[in-house]
Amino acid sequence: MSTRSRLLLCVAGLGALHLGVACAGFFAPYDPTAQDREHPYAPPMPLHFVDARGGFHLLPFFYAQELQAGTFDQYEENRSRAIPVEFFVSGAPYHVLGVFPLRIHLLGGGDVQMYLLGSDGYGRDLLSRILFGGQVSLLAGLIGAGLTLSIGLCIGTVAGFWGGWKDEVLMRVAELFLALPWIYLLFAMRAFLPLTVPPLKAFLLVVIVIAAVGWARPARMVRGIVLSAKERDFVRSARGFGASDAYLLRRHIVPETASVVLTQAAILVPQFVLAEMTLSFLGLGVPEPVASWGNMLSSLQHYNVLVSYWWMYLPALAMVPFFLGYLLLESLLQGSYATSKIE
Amino acid sequence: MTRFLLRRIAHAVFLLFGVSVLAFFFTTFAPGNYFDDMRLNPQISAERLTALRADYQLDRPMVVRYLRWARSVLHGDLGLSFAYNTAVGPLLWTRARNTLLLTGTATVLTWMLALPLGVWSAEKLGRPADVALSWATAVLLIIPDLTLALGLLVLAVRSGWLPTGGLVSVGFGGFSAAHRVRDVAWHMVLPVTVLVASALPVLLRHVRAAVAEALEAPFLRAAEGHGISRGRLLYRYVLPAAAHPLIALFGFSLGTLLSASLLVEVVMSWPGLGPFLLEAILARDLYVVIGGVLLSTLFLVAGNFVADLLLFWVDPRIRAEASRR
């Protein structure tokens, strides 16, 4: 398979994953903030195809889970009633892109709570929270990466194209940022901003902090490209026809940076998603009740959760297919740029 | 040679200075300070708070505070911790020692694994063994360290094989020396595994790439033609040629000795620098934060410096360039 088709396949795969998370409302059976105090820490429900009497069903079904009398976290299945999994049900309302209200969900359990991946301490469905949490974490990573790359592109271009004292000053500042251990910088920057803020503001703060930490490396790389592009004869020729600086930048120099910017994007997005997860895990990121993969994991810091409720670990695995996709994308991009340079 | 060294040292000093200014800047303009929580306590009067603040000189302008702090640092005094009411230096150092124990072990292990594996893998480039190893590395690479750390913790808890956090077990004081060593080592297994698992794939890839490239060099064929043995070839000819990128990586390994393990330490309750600094940041314990950040930066800068020195020593081209200037 040629590199180009591999690249397209990879982008398609990643796109599908992102689409799945973007349509969290559809794929999630429930509202992520809907609590059910009667079923805290319910384990994942197995789906059955064969019922208690040995009959085979084409479509899967499940049994309601009820708390055993006298316990607060031991569940047993109520096998008296087989509840079929319903498809395309009407459920809790959600908004696509924050605008269009819809009620249709892919899966549902009728009047009984269906905890496919279990529930957390407040009885909230983990599957739904993972999907909606993905929206927050991925969005943080994508917006953060976009911001950082924009800043890096601007600074790198200014430093590389005009040189002189602007270059010296900007690169020294970049060096400072690179000299700081980024994880400490991340925490310090976040922690030194107000700690208790409403979720939206917290999200924005997280994104801005992550973006502010990561601009130095892309800026240096862009600067390198701009420096070498500036000296190419086709740029000189264009100047020879009377082209202005703005024209040269727009038509010749900035397009040269595309390869670097794209590969950096593939590297940075997963890193930034991880940064958001880390911040939220430590309580410095997106706060409750909004779900993010990070803050869903913070309950694991409690020993009893760690011991008894293993399904609370699942949000940590949600990131893995995305990591895989982005890593593959990055290596494919690098491969395709390497071969095109040979031409 | 000395001019090269001096330039590098001046550069490092400049970086440290810049970082300390940045840190001071951030902490000054952050909303809130250590005494905010105290304000909520009705037993402490407002005048008492102002007096406390004046005691710690928090009411002076930033430049004045910075200069006083810089002066005391040059005398070896990193300031006072508000929360613990003791000098910052010793506090940081006790914690940093624990971190270094962890990261030092992890770094040594990582390099001890990556070098031979990388060389072997580069030799068998493209063959099934190499491909298998590449796949295994890729799998490790995809798993983020948060996932890995938490996952191993869950496993440890459910299986009961390994201690689930902390540095020592209960009753440590009464253990014999040998038992103590064993106890600490046992507690180190999980965090070190996570650290090695996150660092190894990256390093292995780089070693493999650098050695593979060095193996392509024509001078190697010539040496082979002379009948030099495989082992000698590898270690006297190939490794030095591949050394350049590896030394930079080594410098980076050294540099991140204090900062790489923050997450792992928090997850596994290891009493290192990471959790301590986190706590200080949340409590706005000013001088602890600045001291800690400076210490980590010092390591980063020192790591790069050592790498530069090593490169200078190993790569004759750099020596020539430096002496020309």
Add this chain to the structure above:
Amino acid sequence: MEPIIRVEDLVKRHTRRGLWSRVADFTAVNSISFSILPGTTLALVGESGSGKSSLALCLAGLERVASGRIWFEGRDLAALGEKELREVRPRIQLVFQDPANSLNPRWTVEEIVAEPLLVQNRVSRREGDARAAQALERVGLAAEYLDRRARDLSGGQRQRVAIARALILEPKLLILDEVLSALDCSIQAQIANLLVEMQRAYGLAYLFITHDLRMAAHLADEIAVMSEGKIVEQGAAKILQGLRRSEMRSLVGASPLKPETLGEVSQR
């Protein structure tokens, strides 16, 4: 007849400046004077490092001169500001040595050849493309090349594109900086002939910069020999044209030129 361009005592210095290191001065062009009559070719011969390319860049307005005058159309180019220079630029064009570098490899031939027109804001997109097609025809490339990307062309084809681009603004003076050196021997002759054809058709003046004395003798009306920033010999090319190879060799031997300057062609 008035020369189309007259250079007087041109001096060009390269300075290397670092933040803390010393300023290094290197005089690339050390007080050069010459002139070119319209419709004729002046060949500037010298080895690498003699300052030829620096001179070319100065004449094309791409580098600032330290001192001296460049008289073109009654004005001193060296004294003009950027705005006024922009107005003059179309009439002096520079063709570079390596077309792999002087053409943006990602662009199509059409975009490349039409670029000068668009930069000078003279025409609409559509008219620019039409003029580009005409320009290609003039240099002997079929219209099908318009949609090809520069990186997919051969060296000779690329150089033709570069020449087409240089001619599209209808210049009076063309500075050709080692335009044949990057090409294969057989292609060199083709491009050389193309240049002669263009000169005859459009009355262009050429400053033909080369290290190949034989090619210079073949193409030029006047030859100037440059060495270490100065012109050391100047004369009509006719003198060299009747010489046999051995005589040219001894001529080269007597001058500061290296024997390789006799030209790769002679090595066949």
